[in-house]
Amino acid sequence: MGLEEYKGVFVFAQQVDNVLDGVAFELLGKGKDLAKDLNTEVTAVLLGSGVKGLADQLAEYGADRVILVDDPELKDYRTEPYAHALASVINKYKPEIMLVGATAIGRDLGPTVSARVKTGLTADCTVLEIGDFPLKAVAGQEQKHNQLLMTRPAFGGNTIATIACPDNRPQMATVRPGVMQKIAPIKGAKANVEEFNPGFTPDNRYVEILNIVKAVKTTANIMDAKILVSGGRGVGSKENFKLLEDLAEVLGGTVSCSRAVVENGWLPVDLQVGQTGKTVRPQIYFAIGISGAIQHVAGMEDSDLIIAINKDEDAPIFDVADYGMVGDLNKIVPALTAALKAEMGNK
Amino acid sequence: MNIVVCIKQVPDTKGGVKFNPDGTLDRAAMLAIMNPDDKAGLEAALKIKDETGAKVTVLTMGLPKADAVLREALAMGADEAILVTDRVLGGADTWATSTTIAGALRNLDYDLIITGRQAIDGDTAQVGPQIAEHLGLPVISYAQGIKVEGDSVIVQRQFEDRYHELKAKMPCLVTALSELNEPRYMTPGGIFDAFDKEVTVWGRADLKDVDDSDLGLKGSPTKIAKASDKVPKGAGEMLPGDSADELVSALIGKFKEKHII
Numbered sequence: 001m002g003l004e005e006y007k008g009v010f011v012f013a014q015q016v017d018n019v020l021d022g023v024a025f026e027l028l029g030k031g032k033d034l035a036k037d038l039n040t041e042v043t044a045v046l047l048g049s050g051v052k053g054l055a056d057q058l059a060e061y062g063a064d065r066v067i068l069v070d071d072p073e074l075k076d077y078r079t080e081p082y083a084h085a086l087a088s089v090i091n092k093y094k095p096e097i098m099l100v101g102a103t104a105i106g107r108d109l110g111p112t113v114s115a116r117v118k119t120g121l122t123a124d125c126t127v128l129e130i131g132d133f134p135l136k137a138v139a140g141q142e143q144k145h146n147q148l149l150m151t152r153p154a155f156g157g158n159t160i161a162t163i164a165c166p167d168n169r170p171q172m173a174t175v176r177p178g179v180m181q182k183i184a185p186i187k188g189a190k191a192n193v194e195e196f197n198p199g200f201t202p203d204n205r206y207v208e209i210l211n212i213v214k215a216v217k218t219t220a221n222i223m224d225a226k227i228l229v230s231g232g233r234g235v236g237s238k239e240n241f242k243l244l245e246d247l248a249e250v251l252g253g254t255v256s257c258s259r260a261v262v263e264n265g266w267l268p269v270d271l272q273v274g275q276t277g278k279t280v281r282p283q284i285y286f287a288i289g290i291s292g293a294i295q296h297v298a299g300m301e302d303s304d305l306i307i308a309i310n311k312d313e314d315a316p317i318f319d320v321a322d323y324g325m326v327g328d329l330n331k332i333v334p335a336l337t338a339a340l341k342a343e344m345g346n347k
Numbered sequence: 348m349n350i351v352v353c354i355k356q357v358p359d360t361k362g363g364v365k366f367n368p369d370g371t372l373d374r375a376a377m378l379a380i381m382n383p384d385d386k387a388g389l390e391a392a393l394k395i396k397d398e399t400g401a402k403v404t405v406l407t408m409g410l411p412k413a414d415a416v417l418r419e420a421l422a423m424g425a426d427e428a429i430l431v432t433d434r435v436l437g438g439a440d441t442w443a444t445s446t447t448i449a450g451a452l453r454n455l456d457y458d459l460i461i462t463g464r465q466a467i468d469g470d471t472a473q474v475g476p477q478i479a480e481h482l483g484l485p486v487i488s489y490a491q492g493i494k495v496e497g498d499s500v501i502v503q504r505q506f507e508d509r510y511h512e513l514k515a516k517m518p519c520l521v522t523a524l525s526e527l528n529e530p531r532y533m534t535p536g537g538i539f540d541a542f543d544k545e546v547t548v549w550g551r552a553d554l555k556d557v558d559d560s561d562l563g564l565k566g567s568p569t570k571i572a573k574a575s576d577k578v579p580k581g582a583g584e585m586l587p588g589d590s591a592d593e594l595v596s597a598l599i600g601k602f603k604e605k606h607i608i
Contacts, residue, residue, distance in 0.1 A: 016506075076511070079476070079486050104506040108488045111441065111473035115480035120442060120568030123471035135572050149572060155358075155468050161574040168568040204516060205485040210501065211512035270508065275470075284607070305605075306583070307598065313585075322583035323601060331591035339595045343608050 006169040010095035023101030030180040049075040055191035088198030102174035120165035127151035133164035227253030233260040234289020274299035292317025354385040384463025388523035390530040421541035422533035438564030445477030450554030475522035
């Protein structure tokens with residue numbers, strides 16, 4: 001079978017409890033760009049139970065077509081049967097590109113499916129583009145055009161690698177949530193839905209769900225925040241985060257934190273920014289009492305404006321900050337809050 | 348029961364990231380350690396051994412110097428160690444790596460295979476699920492709790508806002524999170540014993556049901572087009588001032604300049 005049989009950009013539309021995950025819309029946004037370069041279409045693959053009602057939402061965010069696999073076996077995520085469903089869709093529809101969000105689901109589903117259909121998978125991509133492989137023509141080696149070039153950080157964020165998958169299809173990538181941009185939704189768009197049933201036969205690989213325990217969500221989603229006031233170990237205590245909350249309130253922002261804060265039990269893990277936490281790109285990111293370990297910086301360096309407050313002038317956070325302030329956060333943060341309050345009041 | 352734990356030797360990206368004067372990574376100066384998620388997986392296996400008397404085998408694929416992490420695992424309490432090493436295995440992506448490890452595992456009796464969720468050098472989290480796929484096993488990744496009950500394992504599987512308690516019949520594969528436990532230390536006696544033990548070394552010829560075309564760089568569907576050490580974004584401006592008030596007024600000035608306020 002020739003690689004040219006594989007056409008189109010496919011996006012795995014992750015849903016949990018019949019609510020689409022934001023990363024599905026982000027992937028559609030990116031998928032549209034890639035499809036335009038390849039002169040093809042974007043297809044969303046929607047797997048679940050009773051999820052047909054979500055299809056129009058996918059159309060609003062740019063899906064030209066929705067392939068729907070709706071089966072009771074797909075009610076809650078399990079590696080099997082989800083891997084069976086997605087691999088069957090790939091085998092039948094033969095996409096050229098298959099994008100999956102790098103969520104706790106996508107990072108399980110992606111590798112399982114890539115091994116099943118025997119293709120390459122690049123993890124946690126931050127840049128996707130269409131180009132040539134090899135990048136520059138090499139004598140004696142065929143240069144292939146219209147390849148998916150997948151760029152990702154590796155080695156704890158210290159290295160950037162661009163990866164291609166020239167000889168296998170589909171070209172698969174998982175993509176970090178928060179990195180790609182959604183399009184402005186086209187209100188009232190109607191999905192072109194194609195239903196597909198690959199058949200489900202439980203075998204030894206179907207695990208049993210004994211219990212589902214949901215963590216209480218008490219906090220705003222830091223990935224959607226325009227302004228983040230983020231604290232690290234230097235904040236000193238759980239109580240001291242009040243200073244950051246006050247600043248966030250004046251600016252209409254949200255408090256987030258580094259891993260050290262979560263490990264100390266000061267704030268919950270869903271507020272954690274960084275390699276093992278969330279990737280954020282707000283308009284303004286305050287890094288307060290955060291040293292700036294590479295694992296943290298990997299999650300926030302694309303913020304539009306980074307302001308660092310730290311008592312240690314050699315802290316690595318100043319290497320990525322647009323504005324640095326060296327001093328005692330216990331004095332600077334309240335003074336800043338008061339000054340901003342006064343400025344806003346003047347308007 | 349037989350437990351096989353797949354471990355990887357990685358450069359320590361957490362402790363001290365070292366740079367050369369030209370700004371590139373100084374890999375030689377960084378310590379090589381047992382990957383943290385793998386170590387948690389090993390600890391989980393050793394706990395099951397403490398309770399049930401299971402036999403724990405550790406397996407790694409890498410250069411001969413990866414022997415060090417196998418010795419460490421033996422000193423923590425693993426029973427046997429296997430090093431898979433061969434020139435033809437070099438340059439493998441996750442697909443070829445998982446194919447290789449699956450080929451090695453086919454020689455062993457296993458009820459439970461444990462891997463880490465991800466290695467801190469590649470950060471892909473792909474090899475565990477792909478090994479399971481090659482061996483046709485059920486996989487549960489992101490384990491924050493593992494226990495054995497009869498012929499099944501019960502695993503707390505972590506998601507962003509919840510966990511699922513899952514039950515899989517053995518044989519199966521579980522990928523472990525470092526949050527799972529606090530790995531035990533090596534004991535002095537364990538260290539002496541670890542160096543008396545024989546580490547089994549396997550090469551290409553010991554991989555079962557694997558084609559040459561599926562190994563190493565040649566067998567890797569993904570190819571690196573370009574790799575570069577990351578160029579840090581240029582440092583910004585340090586705001587002037589010794590007191591909080593001076594610093595804050597400097598920042599407010601910048602905010603006004605940029606029409607943020």
